[in-house]
Amino acid sequence: MNGSKDLQALTLSVVLLALFLGGWQLAVGGSGTAPQMDPEYAALMGATAKGGSALPTPFDIAKEMWRHISDPFYDKGPNDKGIGIQLAYSLARVLIGYFIAAAVAIPLGFLIGMSPLFYKALDPFIQILKPISPLAWMPLALYTIKDSGVSSVFVIFICSIWPMLLNTAFGVASVRRDWLNVAKTLEVGRLRTAFRVILPAAAPTIMTGMRISIAIAWLVIVAAEMLVGGTGVGYFVWNEWNNLSITNVICAILFIGLVGMVLDQALYQFSKLVTYSE
Amino acid sequence: MDPNNLIAVEGLARSFPGPKGAEPVTVFEDLWFAAARGEFVCLIGHSGCGKSTILNILAGIDQPSEGAVIVDGKEATGPSLDRAVVFQSHALMPWMTTIQNIAFAVRSRWPEWPRAKIREHCQTYIDMVHLTGAEDKKPAHLSGGMRQRVGIARALAIEPRIMLLDEPFSALDALTRGSLQDEVLDICAKTNQTTFMITHDIDEALLLADRILLMTNGPRARIAEIVVNTLPKGRTRTDMHRHDNYYPLRNHLIEFLVRRSEALREMVLDVDPRKPPVVFPRADCSAQTPAVVHGATA
Numbered sequence: 001m002n003g004s005k006d007l008q009a010l011t012l013s014v015v016l017l018a019l020f021l022g023g024w025q026l027a028v029g030g031s032g033t034a035p036q037m038d039p040e041y042a043a044l045m046g047a048t049a050k051g052g053s054a055l056p057t058p059f060d061i062a063k064e065m066w067r068h069i070s071d072p073f074y075d076k077g078p079n080d081k082g083i084g085i086q087l088a089y090s091l092a093r094v095l096i097g098y099f100i101a102a103a104v105a106i107p108l109g110f111l112i113g114m115s116p117l118f119y120k121a122l123d124p125f126i127q128i129l130k131p132i133s134p135l136a137w138m139p140l141a142l143y144t145i146k147d148s149g150v151s152s153v154f155v156i157f158i159c160s161i162w163p164m165l166l167n168t169a170f171g172v173a174s175v176r177r178d179w180l181n182v183a184k185t186l187e188v189g190r191l192r193t194a195f196r197v198i199l200p201a202a203a204p205t206i207m208t209g210m211r212i213s214i215a216i217a218w219l220v221i222v223a224a225e226m227l228v229g230g231t232g233v234g235y236f237v238w239n240e241w242n243n244l245s246i247t248n249v250i251c252a253i254l255f256i257g258l259v260g261m262v263l264d265q266a267l268y269q270f271s272k273l274v275t276y277s278e
Numbered sequence: 279m280d281p282n283n284l285i286a287v288e289g290l291a292r293s294f295p296g297p298k299g300a301e302p303v304t305v306f307e308d309l310w311f312a313a314a315r316g317e318f319v320c321l322i323g324h325s326g327c328g329k330s331t332i333l334n335i336l337a338g339i340d341q342p343s344e345g346a347v348i349v350d351g352k353e354a355t356g357p358s359l360d361r362a363v364v365f366q367s368h369a370l371m372p373w374m375t376t377i378q379n380i381a382f383a384v385r386s387r388w389p390e391w392p393r394a395k396i397r398e399h400c401q402t403y404i405d406m407v408h409l410t411g412a413e414d415k416k417p418a419h420l421s422g423g424m425r426q427r428v429g430i431a432r433a434l435a436i437e438p439r440i441m442l443l444d445e446p447f448s449a450l451d452a453l454t455r456g457s458l459q460d461e462v463l464d465i466c467a468k469t470n471q472t473t474f475m476i477t478h479d480i481d482e483a484l485l486l487a488d489r490i491l492l493m494t495n496g497p498r499a500r501i502a503e504i505v506v507n508t509l510p511k512g513r514t515r516t517d518m519h520r521h522d523n524y525y526p527l528r529n530h531l532i533e534f535l536v537r538r539s540e541a542l543r544e545m546v547l548d549v550d551p552r553k554p555p556v557v558f559p560r561a562d563c564s565a566q567t568p569a570v571v572h573g574a575t576a
Contacts, residue, residue: 178369181339185357186386196382200373276373277418
């Protein structure tokens with residue numbers, strides 16, 4: 001029963017994809033006659049001059065994607081690096097910033113969750129800092145850190161800390177009283193209670209925070225790299241826009257989506273290990 | 279203090295701060311009672327008389343506003359492995375299996391034990407509560423009755439001097455409740471376990487308890503009297519109602535819960551709170567006027 005539902009969903013997905021690609025092909029495929037136009041201007045306008053669109057067809061994209069995938073790691077100078085290298089730069093920044101944020105947010109969240117005093121004291125800071133767009137920190141980061149790569153890591157850090165911090169604090173604060181009472185009546189020490197009772201009890205909530213954070217970090221890195229330039233998939237997108245290579249821009253969009261999905265799925269698999277049902 | 283008493287409560291009171299500006303609410307006050315070694319004591323009262331609070335204070339999770347809990351001659355101020363609690367809501371860690379839940383307690387009691395010894399010890403208690411085969415199941419895959427069995431095994435496994443039960447069977451269906459009561463009765467008789475139980479089920483109290491403490495309604499609840507269970511030892515769930523003393527006892531308890539628990543709250547009891555009247559409801563006395571021994575040692 002379940003299997004046939006899966007099959008139906010898959011069929012529908014394929015049909016939708018085919019419709020989308022077909023529509024795209026029809027919309028941008030060159031047709032009709034070229035209008036009267038100055039030859040030089042026509043050359044400048046490329047496909048538009050021939051009555052088509054500058055947008056590539058799905059086949060162009062597929063060809064270009066294949067070119068990227070078959071040689072992802074070439075390096076021909078600062079403006080021409082393989083997509084693999086660019087994605088690796090972005091991933092490295094995201095992961096470094098993200099793990100530093102986790103290393104700060106999870107212990108701090110524990111503290112806030114366990115102590116109402118700390119919760120009250122830190123709450124105003126969190127409330128003010130949380131809604132700030134991470135990119136607003138960029139000039140300050142560039143001025144103080146004086147390194148664009150480290151600045152983008154900092155931006156990732158600052159944007160991924162909040163969901164992890166708040167979810168950890170919430171998860172820790174809402175551990176069932178009963179479980180804490182069990183630990184108390186068994187004279188379990190504070191540290192053992194934290195690791196054997198509170199951490200596993202709050203783990204699913206913490207993991208939710210970590211999934212939200214990685215998604216935000218991956219969204220923000222593209223924008224951050226567009227700003228600071230140099231390397232990374234965000235820079236790649238902007239560079240290809242300057243090259244007016246819409247094909248490559250679309251390829252990059254697809255790669256960003258794929259990597260984001262892989263990151264989320266990886267954390268999802270990990271969170272399945274720590275969830276429990278009551 | 280009577281040296282036979284393993285646990286005693288002296289002048290216990292607990293008040294909670296009232297809503298803004300209002301007087302603090304005293305839930306119960308001036309409680310004096312004790313349980314001797316190997317004794318099974320039940321406390322019956324309506325909701326709101328602070329039954330669970332009393333148990334939490336005995337467990338050391340909550341602190342009294344006044345008075346003290348004396349365990350084996352020493353004042354107990356916090357939780358201790360001497361006193362194991364079976365919680366109403368079983369309170370098992372859902373991410374741990376049956377044996378892990380019990381081992382968590384055993385390791386707390388004997389941190390120096392090697393893994394194999396802890397496992398063996400846990401297995402003994404798993405077998406005792408008839409959970410053999412469910413060692414590696416998580417609570418989510420156990421029925422309500424089985425979960426409470428794990429809770430009981432966890433409490434027994436640390437070999438506490440006193441076991442505290444907080445309405446442990448109230449969330450179970452009647453059949454499961456009955457078989458668990460039989461098992462608790464059996465285990466307590468075999469191990470001579472000192473037990474203190476909160477309940478609002480009269481038949482449960484009559485089956486399990488040696489003495490039953492009756493509380494007036496809250497706030498300012500007190501112990502109104504102590505009923506000695508006059509049914510013979512070795513009673514079972516299936517035959518205890520045939521005993522001549524069963525109905526006098528049962529009627530006395532119902533009468534108390536239905537009428538007197540409220541009426542006595544208003545009255546100034548002319549008794550020493552340290553020595554509440556002790557009654558022995560029996561068939562040879564009329565049920566309305568049970569034998570009352572004033573001033574008998576509680």
